[in-house]
């Protein structure tokens with residue numbers, strides 16, 4: 023997991039002026055709100071609100087998340103033989119493949135965080151502490167090696183391995199975290215052929231200039247040695263390059279490759295974080311949390327009146 027670097031927002035000054043703290047005066051009404059006469063408890067009043075509480079709980083406690091993730095991996099498993107048999111089947115977009123895929127050994131490319139490893143306990147820590155992601159707390163969590171597998175992934179990866187398919191992990195976990203990361207993957211039963219199957223943030227790819235957390239070079243690198251049967255991720259950028267992280271560009275990329283999802287590309291649900299969120303506030307993480315929240319509230323499609 024890695025948040026993209028914040029960049030200068032051209033309309034930042036306008037944004038700050040427009041969304042001053044306390045500007046929102048409407049009061050949302052929950053669908054299942056308690057009666058107005060319900061007594062307020064001291065504990066409820068003292069519980070701080072956190073935007074991520076429901077999302078973390080959905081991942082950790084709902085049967086629906088379990089079923090959704092298993093659905094993805096079971097469906098992908100069922101498509102493996104068809105992908106293997108078709109020599110033209112390749113999951114890299116043509117502009118990211120510099121060499122023919124035909125004849126190369128098969129592989130699947132998998133993101134790690136929220137695709138194969140579930141980091142919701144780290145997200146829960148942030149909710150508990152009222153804090154936000156940072157590299158220090160993230161590195162500490164990774165070194166604990168306590169992430170559990172996403173439902174269904176172990177069965178899928180083992181099935182792929184049994185068919186002679188190499189599992190390659192392209193992750194924005196930093197390269198210096200390779201040791202605890204591979205140990206965590208192995209501990210939960212995921213196949214790790216050797217260290218070369220981990221392409222983390224900062225991995226050197228000859229003849230390709232990697233920009234920030236963009237995975238383009240690493241996908242191309244995998245494509246030099248393998249026919250990529252499938253890609254798995256929880257972010258659109260796990261599958262192809264996003265030229266501009268705006269809601270419009272993201273929607274266009276998704277629509278352009280709609281036919282690949284459920285065939286060559288497999289998206290795991292992750293409501294807890296992702297590039298979709300900063301796209302809503304112009305990727306400006308430097309904004310105070312309350313200002314970002316206010317901008318997000320204004321991005322909602324609200325039924326009227």
Ligand SMILES: [Mg+2]
Nearest residue numbers: 133135136256
């Ligand atoms: Mg991920």
